[in-house]
Amino acid sequence: xxxxxxxxxxxxxxxxxxxxxxxxxxxxxxxxxxxxxxxxxxxxxxxxxxxxxxxxxxxxxxxxxxxxxxxxxxxxxxxxxxxxxxxxxxxxxxxxxxxxxxxxxxxxxxxxxxxxxxxxxxxxxxxxxxxxxxxxxxxxxxxxxxxxxxxxxxxxxxxxxxxxxxxxxxxxxxxxxxxxxxxxxxxxxxxxxxxxxxxxxxxxxxxxxxxxxxxxxxxxxxxxxxxxxxxxxxxxxxxxxxxxxxxxxxxxxxxxxxxxxxxxxxxxxxxxxxxxxxxxxxxxxxxxxxxxxxxxxxxxxxxxxxxxxxxxxxxxxxxxxxxxxxxxxxxxxxxxxxxxxxxxxxxxxxxxxxxxxxxxxxxxxxxxxxxxxxxxxxxxxx
Numbered sequence: 001x002x003x004x005x006x007x008x009x010x011x012x013x014x015x016x017x018x019x020x021x022x023x024x025x026x027x028x029x030x031x032x033x034x035x036x037x038x039x040x041x042x043x044x045x046x047x048x049x050x051x052x053x054x055x056x057x058x059x060x061x062x063x064x065x066x067x068x069x070x071x072x073x074x075x076x077x078x079x080x081x082x083x084x085x086x087x088x089x090x091x092x093x094x095x096x097x098x099x100x101x102x103x104x105x106x107x108x109x110x111x112x113x114x115x116x117x118x119x120x121x122x123x124x125x126x127x128x129x130x131x132x133x134x135x136x137x138x139x140x141x142x143x144x145x146x147x148x149x150x151x152x153x154x155x156x157x158x159x160x161x162x163x164x165x166x167x168x169x170x171x172x173x174x175x176x177x178x179x180x181x182x183x184x185x186x187x188x189x190x191x192x193x194x195x196x197x198x199x200x201x202x203x204x205x206x207x208x209x210x211x212x213x214x215x216x217x218x219x220x221x222x223x224x225x226x227x228x229x230x231x232x233x234x235x236x237x238x239x240x241x242x243x244x245x246x247x248x249x250x251x252x253x254x255x256x257x258x259x260x261x262x263x264x265x266x267x268x269x270x271x272x273x274x275x276x277x278x279x280x281x282x283x284x285x286x287x288x289x290x291x292x293x294x295x296x297x298x299x300x301x302x303x304x305x306x307x308x309x310x311x312x313x314x315x316x317x318x319x320x321x322x323x324x325x326x327x328x329x330x331x332x333x334x335x336x337x338x339x340x341x342x343x344x345x346x347x348x349x350x351x352x353x354x355x356x357x358x359x360x361x362x363x364x365x366x367x368x369x370x371x372x373x374x375x376x377x378x379x380x381x382x
């Protein structure tokens with residue numbers, strides 16, 4: 001269903017982009033066809049590269065190059081499409097106002113081919129600039145987001161690290177994983193929490209990346225909650241692999257980290273709804289905890305916070321949204337998930353939604369920087 005919907009939307013967006021860019025221009029027929037095919041390819045590239053990834057002859061290096069170029073093209077034409085829509089809404093509004101006031105100038109008319117061609121070139125240059133900015137943001141090392149939380153149930157101070165949405169696949173540089181692991185380990189965390197979508201590939205294709213990732217360590221352990229991309233890439237395989245790597249998978253269960261600190265985890269909501277053997281069971285997650293403990297819930301989906309209260313959990317850590325990743329996806333992602341990025345207080349619970357470490361699709365971010373979340377849990381002193 002998702003793929004059918006995506007193809008329909010992609011074809012519609014491609015048709016609008018093609019019509020606006022080359023439909024009303026003096027570009028030669030050959031160039032029109034070439035540009036049209038490039039636009040069509042770019043909008044369908046997420047499906048194309050999802051298919052290419054699983055071809056037997058597609059080695060990691062070749063896939064990395066092809067996917068980077070293909071997804072960057074997709075990101076570029078996505079930005080072109082958004083800028084064209086924004087431009088035309090403003091342009092037609094200004095022209096309509098001017099016309100109603102008796103200034104029906106041909107130089108202002110959106111149907112003026114020469115003016116339209118010039119406006120299209122401006123849009124392409126703006127999209128190229130924004131693509132460069134987004135690629136820089138998407139490929140640079142994540143920023144640190146440090147949060148201090150004080151609570152009466154904490155009798156000691158703790159530091160925990162949240163890493164979310166790494167989306168490790170065969171194109172992820174191994175050196176980048178080693179740097180992430182080394183940096184995280186050096187932050188002095190008592191515990192590390194991975195809140196889903198850690199991987200985005202099949203097990204046999206990312207053995208080197210996993211070898212680097214397994215060196216994540218903290219005195220109180222490394223804990224994982226499941227995201228939707230674990231389901232897409234073989235859930236049972238990844239449940240076993242995470243445990244084999246020394247990570248504790250919290251699937252409707254929890255662990256007592258200290259006398260005053262407890263962490264539990266639930267599966268991704270979509271994953272649970274798609275698998276008859278899974279569900280989201282908050283009460284089961286609390287088994288073994290005490291009411292006077294500070295209790296943390298790891299949930300890939302932030303909207304699950306609406307189903308719980310501070311009576312059960314005081315802090316919930318989520319991801320999934322990527323903070324919107326590429327503006328203006330922020331608008332649609334917020335509408336779909338309610339909580340987009342950052343910190344919220346919901347039913348007395350402190351919710352933190354991480355922008356995540358990695359990217360899905362294009363290695364691009366625009367107004368949604370990647371992050372390593374450092375949370376300082378502090379006892380109340382008065």
